[in-house]
Amino acid sequence: MTRRLIHPRRWSPPAVTDPGPTGPLAVRRLPTGGHGPEDVVFDDQGKIITGTADGRIVRIDPATGDRTVLAETGGRPLGLHPRPDGGVLVCDHDRGLLEVRPDGSVEVLVDTVDGEPLTFASNVVQGLDGTIWFTTSTSQWHLDQHLGDVFEHSNTGRLLRRDPDGAVTTVLSGLKFANGLVLAPDESYLLVAETTGYRVQRHWLTGSRAGDTETLVGNLPGFPDNMWLGGDGLVWVAIAAPRNTLLDRLLPLPGFLRLLVWNLPAALRPQPVPIAWVMAFDLDGSRVHDLRVADGSYGFVTSVAERDGVLVLGSLTEDDVAVLVRGT
Template sequence: MTATRRLISPRRWAPPPAPADRGRTRVTGRFVVDRRIATGGHGPEDVIFDERGGLLTGLGDGSVVRIDPATGARTVLGNTGGRPLGLEPSADGGVLVCDHDRGLLRMSADGSVEVLVDTVEDRPLTFASNVVEGPGGTVWFTVSTRRWDLEHHLGDFLEHSCTGLLVRRDRDGAVTVLRDDLKFANGLVLAPDASHLLVAETSGYRVSRYRLTGPNAGGMEPFVDNLPGLPDNMSLGRDGLVWVSLVAPRNALLDRLLPLPGFLRLLVWNLPEAIRPEATPIAWVMAFDLDGRLVHDLRADDGSYAFVTSVAEHDGTLVAGSVRQDDIVVLAHTPSAG
């Protein structure tokens, strides 16, 4: 998956019209950077809090670090030997890691790394994206795409491959694919009562709910549909809200091309990289209650930060990370809606 000109196989899709709000009518506050926290590296793609209020993130050099958000003190927990993306503190004191190159891993407190899943249905696992753990040791994780890698992920957006996976790993190691048709599966949240999962489908502009219990177990339904931006990583805050990072606004050209014959997207894909459509640099996070109602919509386009790929809240402290930045940022406050 390293060739920049790998052929795409476009699939037609008619996205819903983008919400009329393309400006600031729904914004409930500004994305205001209060301070920056150095990570010691580049690309804190996913940022989460552990139970003690420490920050965990993975960096482009493969390291997984814990940072004290108050002092900035940094501890390197270990190195995956790949590219860590989504993280989840594990009940055993370690950290579950979705590594783009190596699959689903567990990093122990001593820094050693155990590979939990590196093949799915007899195919090498690449682009594992995000992970959550249930109270009984069951683990669920997403795979963004079976056809593209992180460097060339735009190919999946133009192709609209719908090859994202939602996968369950049982405590005994059994692996089950729950869904294999997701639109660039990304962020993942387990409901507090473990009744359902919330899955960000980045190229579907939506967050979907996958039922784990009840009469509709195994079914999927919209949680938040037709978002004005591209949802990335998500987290459940101590405030009871589902925080969603939006890496960029929807691209009007892509929305126009998706329903049309695929050769038009082939033309775009074959343009020199320097003149391909580029995502608008904006810093953007949203928060929803567990019924899918919007509570916060925080944006900034002043260049202070951009391309937010993760957001997390802990006892009133709101932080964000980005695969394109070096630092994690702490937001000044969490404004109320209205």
């Protein structure tokens, strides 16, 4: 594959602080029948929903491992949002924002924004009135070269809204690889993960601060990806990889240095550390859990979902989902 030229933007990241893990994990795998379960969510019945690289949306029983194919999107599903009727909203990298109906039929809800093709739709949530919010990570790069955006720091991520009448509005732009989304229990705000900004932002939807954006959790020690509001009331954040010391040093320097590193053979460029890592925060942004499996048995965690104390992880690079039970 031809490597694209990058156009680096300079940014000075905060010095990394890492207080370390807070507890052990027990791990087991559940095969998906495919590859790359990038997002994992629980439906109302406690089943796991995920999407694989071949376009399938799969439901998995966490107790037995039984699998059911719900639909085939014809693209590359990423972020998911289960609906009470058994349907699923899907951010599909190739096709845009999709609706998978309970009967398995698929409808494209959004494939253009402001007259341009919708690119790299990443994660999605829906409000009680049918309003849908979703992110796009970058307008410059595709999934198979997503590290190009990490090096370039293009800041072309967006938060978008689809109203029940189908109108689509850009709510926020200029985001640093916009990714996971969480809607507050009272729908007063959204939480947005900025993967290459090492932070989780809170965007207010109602009240006197409607339209304001603030940092809920900043200076994370890794790259935050998809998020989930657990039944425990905590915001669970998947950490795809620890921050890279070389990249952090290069970001504030002239861009040609990153261009040189980007053009090195792949084996010589900075690589993600294989670690299974999730963090949890309360709704005030205080860290509650920091759970890691660093033996290389599972890595590049891009999603996490919690139900009844059980944590399920997804990964862009693994074949299986991982079920983690928090230790004591």
